[in-house]
Amino acid sequence: MVEKDEGTPLPEATVKAVFGQIATAVTVVTAGRGSERYGATIGTLGALSLDPPLLMFALKQDSSLLQRLAAGSPIGINLLASGQQDIARRFATAGIDRFAMTRWCEEHGLPRVDDALVWAVARVRDRLALGDHVVITTRIDHVETRTGSPLIYWQRQFASLA
Ligand SMILES: Cc1cc2nc3c(=O)[nH]c(=O)nc-3n(C[C@H](O)[C@H](O)[C@H](O)COP(=O)(O)O)c2cc1C
Numbered sequence: 001m002v003e004k005d006e007g008t009p010l011p012e013a014t015v016k017a018v019f020g021q022i023a024t025a026v027t028v029v030t031a032g033r034g035s036e037r038y039g040a041t042i043g044t045l046g047a048l049s050l051d052p053p054l055l056m057f058a059l060k061q062d063s064s065l066l067q068r069l070a071a072g073s074p075i076g077i078n079l080l081a082s083g084q085q086d087i088a089r090r091f092a093t094a095g096i097d098r099f100a101m102t103r104w105c106e107e108h109g110l111p112r113v114d115d116a117l118v119w120a121v122a123r124v125r126d127r128l129a130l131g132d133h134v135v136i137t138t139r140i141d142h143v144e145t146r147t148g149s150p151l152i153y154w155q156r157q158f159a160s161l162a
Helices: 012-020 085-090
Strands: 027-031 038-042 046-049 054-060 074-079 104-107 110-113 118-130 133-145 151-154 157-160
Touching: 027 110, 038 054, 054 118, 074 110, 074 133, 085 151, 110 118
Parallel strands: none
Antiparallel strands: 027 038, 027 074, 046 054, 054 133, 074 118, 104 110, 118 133, 151 157
16 A cells, blocks of 8 residues: 555555556666666656756665766766667666666767657756655756657556657
């Protein structure tokens, strides 16, 4: 059961059903370099502010990527393109080398996933612990986009807009 702030319990299945209806774009967030590289799949990327240019996302409290993100940490934001669901699954799997089977390169000192729809280099600005997640806001320093459509996650399945 999930406790609302007022203390009224809400069944977890109900909350999950609502979250499952929220279609999200799928992104791999990267940090570190060389053998210290990290990356994880997220579905919580949000456009936050135009001036200054800010993006936000949320990581679970126990995310290993989260431990590497302090204020000012550089991060790479790879918005995946339609068809890149294998990469999304890999970067959500624990206990494997997520980069081993992935085509990627190092740019701006960060891992960049090949053929992503958007590549953005950002710096962590704020960390805000909320519920079982930590909301991260980031300031964008550099961005590259290409034409195509995004990889979507909806009702526990990958989909595309086409
Ligand atoms: C489509 C999709 C979206 C996800 N979104 C998030 C998310 O927004 N935040 C999060 O913490 N985990 C999310 N996950 C789960 C993480 O990818 C997974 O827990 C991963 O193992 C975390 O890696 P880390 O512990 O190395 O940070 C998502 C997984 C998938 C497949």
